[in-house]
Structures are given as C-alpha cells and as structure tokens.
Amino acid sequence: MRPAKVLLLSLWLIVPIVSFAAPPVSERIKDAEETFGQVLKNTPEKEIRAAAFFTNDMSLENVRAAFGKSPLVVKGFRHGTQSYSGGYSLKQGETLDEAIASYSRDHLFFLQKRMEIEDQALAKETNNDLRKAMADHRKEADQMEADFKKNGIRVVGVEVAGRARDVQDFKEKNSFVRVIELTERGKPQSAIVPQR
Amino acid sequence: MSNFMRVMFVLCATFVLGMQNASASSVSCTNATDTQFVPSWGRVEVGTDQYSRYIIQYMYWDKIQRMQWLGTNGDSTFEPDAWFYNYGDQGGLAYGLAPAGYWYSDLPAPYVDTQFEDQFTVGLNQYLELNETAVTVGSGWAVLINPAKVYITVTRMTSGRGSSGWVKLSAQRGRQVPATCMTTWCSFGCDTNNNYQTIPFADHFTIPGCQQYNWLWDITVRRTC
Numbered sequence: 168m169r170p171a172k173v174l175l176l177s178l179w180l181i182v183p184i185v186s187f188a189a190p191p192v193s194e195r196i197k198d199a200e201e202t203f204g205q206v207l208k209n210t211p212e213k214e215i216r217a218a219a220f221f222t223n224d225m226s227l228e229n230v231r232a233a234f235g236k237s238p239l240v241v242k243g244f245r246h247g248t249q250s251y252s253g254g255y256s257l258k259q260g261e262t263l264d265e266a267i268a269s270y271s272r273d274h275l276f277f278l279q280k281r282m283e284i285e286d287q288a289l290a291k292e293t294n295n296d297l298r299k300a301m302a303d304h305r306k307e308a309d310q311m312e313a314d315f316k317k318n319g320i321r322v323v324g325v326e327v328a329g330r331a332r333d334v335q336d337f338k339e340k341n342s343f344v345r346v347i348e349l350t351e352r353g354k355p356q357s358a359i360v361p362q363r
Numbered sequence: 364m365s366n367f368m369r370v371m372f373v374l375c376a377t378f379v380l381g382m383q384n385a386s387a388s389s390v391s392c393t394n395a396t397d398t399q400f401v402p403s404w405g406r407v408e409v410g411t412d413q414y415s416r417y418i419i420q421y422m423y424w425d426k427i428q429r430m431q432w433l434g435t436n437g438d439s440t441f442e443p444d445a446w447f448y449n450y451g452d453q454g455g456l457a458y459g460l461a462p463a464g465y466w467y468s469d470l471p472a473p474y475v476d477t478q479f480e481d482q483f484t485v486g487l488n489q490y491l492e493l494n495e496t497a498v499t500v501g502s503g504w505a506v507l508i509n510p511a512k513v514y515i516t517v518t519r520m521t522s523g524r525g526s527s528g529w530v531k532l533s534a535q536r537g538r539q540v541p542a543t544c545m546t547t548w549c550s551f552g553c554d555t556n557n558n559y560q561t562i563p564f565a566d567h568f569t570i571p572g573c574q575q576y577n578w579l580w581d582i583t584v585r586r587t588c
Contacts, residue, residue: 253467273465304513357472357503
C-alpha cells in the first residue's frame with residue numbers, strides 16, 4: 168500500500184473514534200437542514216412538527232414576543248446549557264401565557280425539590296465516593312438557582328406546529344433561529360444548545 | 364481487493380446490517396454484561412403536588428468499568444425507564460401515564476420518551492388499555508456519561524386512575540440508528556442483555572414514595588430512602 172493510502176486509511180479510521188468525544192452538532196444541523204429543505208421543497212403546505220433552535224439563548228418574554236403575529240402554534244419550549252437540558256411541553260388547551268407561568272414556576276419548584284432531596288441524601292449517605300459526587304451535584308444546583316435568579320429561564324429553542332412554509336417564513340424573519348429540525352411526531356428530542 | 368476496499372466493504376456491510384435491524388424494535392449490539400451499563404446506584408422519588416404528579420430519578424456509575432459498554436460505543440444510548448403497574452384485572456391502576464409539562468436532565472443529549480406519537484393528543488383510553496405505562500427521560504449520547512458523577516432526570520406526568528400504585532425501574536442500553544441522530548425515534552434497545560430491572564414490580568414498591576438501589580455495587584440491595 169502506498170504511503171498516501173496508509174495515511175488516508177489511518178485518518179479515516181481514527182477520525183470517527185475521536186469524533187464521538189463531542190457530539191457532531193454541525194453534522195446534525197446539516198442533516199436537519201437537508202431534511203427540512205426537502206419537505207419545504209416538495210410539500211410546502213404540509214402541516215409539520217418542528218423544533219427551532221436558536222443561535223443564542225433568549226428570555227421567555229422575548230420568545231413570546233417573537234411569536235406574536237406568527238401563524239405557528241407553539242407546542243413547547245427548550246432550555247439548557249452544555250451541562251443540562253430540558254423543556255416544557257404545552258398541555259392541551261393551555262395558552263402561551265399560562266405555559267410561560269407554569270414553566271417558570273416548575274423550574275424553581277424542581278430546583279428546590281432537588282436541593283431538598285440532595286441535602287437529605289448527603290446527610291444519610293455513608294459511601295464517601297457517592298457523597299462526594301452528590302455534593303458536586305448539589306453545588307451545580309446552587310449554580311442553576313443563581314442563574315435562574317439572575318436571568319430567568321433562558322430558552323434555546325421552541326417546538327412548533329404549522330405549515331412547512333410558515334415555519335420557513337418564521338426562520339427568515341427571525342435571525343436568532345439557527346436551524347429548523349423536524350421533531351418526528353412531536354416528541355421532545357435532545358436540544359441543539361448554543362455554543363458559549 | 365485492496366485492504367482499503369476490504370475495510371470499506373466491512374464498514375458498509377456493518378452499517379447496512381445495522382439499518383436492517385433497526386427496522387425492528389431492537390438493534391444488534393456488541394455483547395455486554397449488566398455491570399457494564401447498569402448504574403451502580405439509583406434512586407427514584409414519585410410524588411404529587413397541586414399541579415400534577417412527577418417522577419425524579421438519580422443514577423450513578425461508581426467507576427469507568429461499570430459503564431464500559433456505554434463508554435466504548437460511540438453510538439450508545441441509555442434509558443432509565445420507569446414503568447407504572449396498570450394490570451387493572453389484578454387490582455392495579457397506574458399512578459402515572461405519560462410525561463407532560465416540565466422536564467429536564469443532565470444526562471447527555473436528553474430526550475423524552477413516550478409510548479405514543481403525541482402524548483397530548485392521544486386518547487386516554489389507549490393508555491388505560493396498557494398493562495404498564497412508561498415515563499422516561501433517556502440519554503441519546505450515552506458515550507458522554509461520566510463515572511463518579513451523579514445524574515438526574517425530572518418530569519411531570521399525567522395521572523393514571525390509581526391514587527397509589529407500583530412502579531418498576533429498568534436500565535436499558537441501546538444504540539442510535541442512524542448514528543448522530545439523538546431523538547427517541549433513533550434510539551433502539553439492544554437485542555440481547557439490553558434491559559435489567561433495578562427495582563422490579565415484585566418488590567411492591569408503593570408510590571407515592573421514594574426507593575433506592577445498589578446494583579451489584581458491593582451487593583444488590585433495595586431500600587426506602
């Protein structure tokens with residue numbers, strides 16, 4: 168085998184092994200753009216469910232305002248950082264304002280619940296390694312609470328329903344939309360979180 | 364055939380076979396024992412407040428060997444499933460039906476898993492007919508799970524007809540098919556040694572309540588929190 172071939176093969180075998188150390192966000196975005204692009208091209212009137220992920224995180228109020236005149240129906244919100252991610256799926260009949268209020272309330276409720284559980288666990292746990300891991304986790308909760316008190320929930324994406332062409336129109340009118348990804352029957356999928 | 368072509372052929376064949384398997388409900392995986400992916404320790408708390416019922420799960424792998432399969436397969440996925448007992452003819456009615464409303468997790472690339480395509484439009488009767496209802500927040504990128512770190516999943520859920528009930532936990536390993544896709548629709552359970560019940564129904568762990576387990580971490584033991 169010639170040296171160039173050996174080099175090519177080595178790179179080809181090594182790159183995938185190294186690449187799973189970090190999620191290939193660019194690859195996922197490319198796939199999402201291609202898939203949505205096909206739907207838009209072939210069936211622009213089709214009713215779809217999709218997630219719009221943002222370039223930067225935004226406040227719930229700003230996201231609310233962006234959907235003021237849009238024909239799209241908001242089905243859910245996504246929040247998160249590189250270290251955690253979550254969201255809120257709207258219940259049947261729930262208005263956007265009700266959902267925003269419930270989302271903020273629950274975020275704080277479950278943060279406080281987590282702190283309570285972890286404080287109890289730390290008081291009872293006898294294994295030193297698990298205690299240390301739990302203590303680290305508890306500190307992360309402190310940070311999450313501090314972030315929430317300072318900035319509120321920072322939204323990184325929304326799940327929407329509507330015609331494919333309306334989803335594209337929303338993207339074109341709002342430069343904060345980084346990518347549209349079909350949500351495949353509406354289940355919340357892992358978020359594409361903005362890089363910090 | 365050159366070595367390069369041979370390697371290409373093998374990798375393409377592997378991909379094609381993987382896709383064929385993915386059309387079923389499971390996918391072929393390399394062998395693994397339970398101590399290569401089941402958490403060493405876990406805890407579940409099921410409760411309610413004025414708004415809805417909820418479930419909070421914790422999990423922890425004490426060392427890298429305990430997650431060897433997850434850590435050495437770049438397309439691995441992991442689902443800490445919670446199943447609610449709904450065998451009505453045997454006196455059990457589910458406490459929870461499906462995820463709804465708020466959720467979050469610090470597992471890598473978390474997603475919500477449900478049994479139906481849309482948990483908010485599916486008819487209630489479809490859930491009531493099931494003998495077990497699942498509520499899961501899974502990880503679509505389990506290769507990034509770290510040892511010696513505690514992870515959490517949280518989700519609110521819709522109520523079943525039971526004012527109390529039983530829950531079982533199971534730890535399931537799987538793969539992304541195709542690789543790099545991280546939705547629940549791309550996460551397939553492995554076809555062998557894929558699923559271990561860390562808290563079985565046989566324990567009659569009654570919810571609302573809290574239970575924790577050690578899985579072959581010194582011993583296998585389950586106890587109230």
